[in-house]
Amino acid sequence: MKNNKLLIVGTMAFDDIITPTQISGKILGGAGTYIGLAASYHPADIGIVSVIGDDFTSKYTSLLSDRGLDLSGVTKVKGQNSFYWKGKYHDNMNKRDTLDTQLNVLANFEPVVPAHYKDASVVMLGNLAPSVQQSALSQLKHNPNRVVLLDTMNYWMAAALDELLVAIKQVDVITINDEEAMQLSGETNIVLAAKAIHKLGPSHVIIKKGEHGAMLFYKDQSFYAPALPLQEVIDPTGAGDSFAGGLSGYLAAQDKLTTVTIKQGILNGTAAASICVGAMGTEGLISSAKEEFLAQLQELERLRTV
């Protein structure tokens, strides 16, 4: 994508995750973190815009900058802690309950896009308050070849629907899970939901179906990417963000954007999500080298090939 710059807007945070078999304690998390780590498998110039607190020490920032992520757009607020989320998964891990949410530095987050990333060819707006997504978009320089992607969740449909609709109107690609697509569209069928969301703005609607893969809807066509079948899911946290990261990172590394590029991007997103759920929190993405990522992609090709 021309300048190969990927701008990520998303939280850098801490999670406390309880799965049926493990308790994580306070560990590295946040949509921006997962997106950045997953995107870093691709040769792109990747910058994150986020906000962190005192507890997000150099131990964590080095981890990200060592992966080539540019953190010049990350504001550190002294005297406060980073965003914190604690959740517990049900036995089948398809559902989870939020046990605690502490906004901390996120409460007054005003994103500042560094000059270097204002002309980014690819912009990935991670799950965040739509007003923050919107604020980041408003700081960008014109780039006719830009692709803007947005991820969101049910919380914002209830808490800030009007602002969410304004943000969605400006994006090319939306990634959203199946239940949320139904909620946003008011439809009970995935095809009709995608059509309705298409009318809200995005030319490409990507519906994430968890273990059942992901579907792309564009014009009257569709594309299906299966998820890799796993013997064990350790922790589903961040799977959607990793998907968004693998997808947007891939797009940023390409010369031009076509429907084929987006489909390939979805497969790359799927491979990143697969690495993510194989370990607690960001552990899988952190410990897996590019070779392991490519192995997942190959596995996915085998799964799709007759």
Next chain:
Amino acid sequence: MKNNKLLIVGTMAFDDIITPTQISGKILGGAGTYIGLAASYHPADIGIVSVIGDDFTSKYTSLLSDRGLDLSGVTKVKGQNSFYWKGKYHDNMNKRDTLDTQLNVLANFEPVVPAHYKDASVVMLGNLAPSVQQSALSQLKHNPNRVVLLDTMNYWMAAALDELLVAIKQVDVITINDEEAMQLSGETNIVLAAKAIHKLGPSHVIIKKGEHGAMLFYKDQSFYAPALPLQEVIDPTGAGDSFAGGLSGYLAAQDKLTTVTIKQGILNGTAAASICVGAMGTEGLISSAKEEFLAQLQELERLRTV
């Protein structure tokens, strides 16, 4: 498959189906019927072994023989009615309640395989009492190149598990839905369930996931076939049987069996299931010509292609 003969063992029956929007009244149904109709899209020599009653008049048998299905293995019992099932689907159509089951002629069904089909290269055992599936198998002549497929459901796992396990031990390919695969294996993960079922006998385990497609597990490999996204499902009845029919009909029409053939068969099964659920009962399969079946297959290729 050498002689291109497909032997189907399955019910020919009547259903009474209540969906959220339609009430069918007493209409043509039965696993054998769906399997036969779906298989008939392929150039194979297809015979059905089943049992029917007085109510299964020539109006219905002609419908099937007009599609080239050989009904010489269908026994007509005078003075009794055919097997009858009445069910009602829940609003999302993923669940249904059985309102009435009348075994009628099925109560004393002893399958008789016609001499012509005793050397069939492909045998499709539709969802039936395992003892009936077993009895049909015991009548076959030796054919070293034969492929035996078996479909079953949760009912038999509760009512006749020991007999079911004996039948499963003799088959090459089992088609089973995801929940039933968990029930049969005692596993809660689809990959582990497939591995456990593999150990029961079948070299190829096909797990049907409804709107989420179907997966093949063989050795340590897997293949994923998505389902066609539909704006509207009219009636899910017979989708799994149509899948089995599209698959086994395709296999019977091939010169030899390979893993690639089975994967292609799964795509053919998916296309048939898609036609099935687009109308009430067997209506879709009856009214759709081969061109429409091929169109579904093409659509499926587009859905899978980057």
